[in-house]
Amino acid sequence: MERKVMIQKINARMLHWAEAYMDRIYGPRKRSVFRELPSVIVEIGAGTGANFPYYAPGTRVIAVEPSVPMHAPLKANAHQWKIDLDIRTMMGEEMDLETGSIEAVVGTLVLCSVEDPRRVLSEVLRILQRGGSYIFLEHIAAPPGSRLRGMQNLLQRPWSWITEGCQLNRNTHALLQNAGFHKVDMDCFMLQSSLLPVTPHIFGRAVK
Numbered sequence: 001m002e003r004k005v006m007i008q009k010i011n012a013r014m015l016h017w018a019e020a021y022m023d024r025i026y027g028p029r030k031r032s033v034f035r036e037l038p039s040v041i042v043e044i045g046a047g048t049g050a051n052f053p054y055y056a057p058g059t060r061v062i063a064v065e066p067s068v069p070m071h072a073p074l075k076a077n078a079h080q081w082k083i084d085l086d087i088r089t090m091m092g093e094e095m096d097l098e099t100g101s102i103e104a105v106v107g108t109l110v111l112c113s114v115e116d117p118r119r120v121l122s123e124v125l126r127i128l129q130r131g132g133s134y135i136f137l138e139h140i141a142a143p144p145g146s147r148l149r150g151m152q153n154l155l156q157r158p159w160s161w162i163t164e165g166c167q168l169n170r171n172t173h174a175l176l177q178n179a180g181f182h183k184v185d186m187d188c189f190m191l192q193s194s195l196l197p198v199t200p201h202i203f204g205r206a207v208k
């Protein structure tokens, strides 16, 4: 089996397996926002559907997910949580969605993994209606010069190799601030987790 497909399959299993843990660490924040989203949303890098429990039942989710091994657990979660699922096997950098057609886009733990986060954010801006929201939850780079940033820099290559390109030291907060949204609100927090290199996080909303 090709290495890429093998890693994709392993990651799909790991992510599916980690859903209960992610619910413990991210659930309260997601619950506070996701239930109020409109009836049609786009989710970039939907993975195995870890966000589906928090959407209102009946929500139509256009799931942008290029990794095919994620699709089976994605469908299973959609069935379990009564999500009307529309999977698009494409990259967030180039979405086959109409300009100005979407009221809300969600992305969780995804800007760390995409090849070109600036292009993804410019696509998000393109497909959003004026006044539409991008809701995000991301792990980010620790402050430059900190011990944690040193650790992230050191672990970056092996981490990226086993996680299909996840960048531990990406300045996603700055990318969001500079992407061209009308307004960006974000809460920066340190996750209570033993996975030290991914403790700095942001959770927020960017409005077009």
Ligand SMILES: C[S@@+](CC[C@H](N)C(=O)[O-])C[C@H]1O[C@@H](n2cnc3c(N)ncnc32)[C@H](O)[C@@H]1O
Pocket: 015, 044, 045, 046, 047, 048, 049, 050, 051, 064, 065, 066, 067, 070, 090, 091, 092, 093, 107, 108, 109, 110, 113, 114, 115, 116
């Ligand atoms: C760490 S997982 C997060 C999955 C899910 N959002 C969650 O919170 O559990 C990152 C996901 O982004 C997807 N991904 C990677 N590159 C992508 C891209 N360029 N466009 C869209 N999705 C991408 C991966 O296939 C994977 O499903």
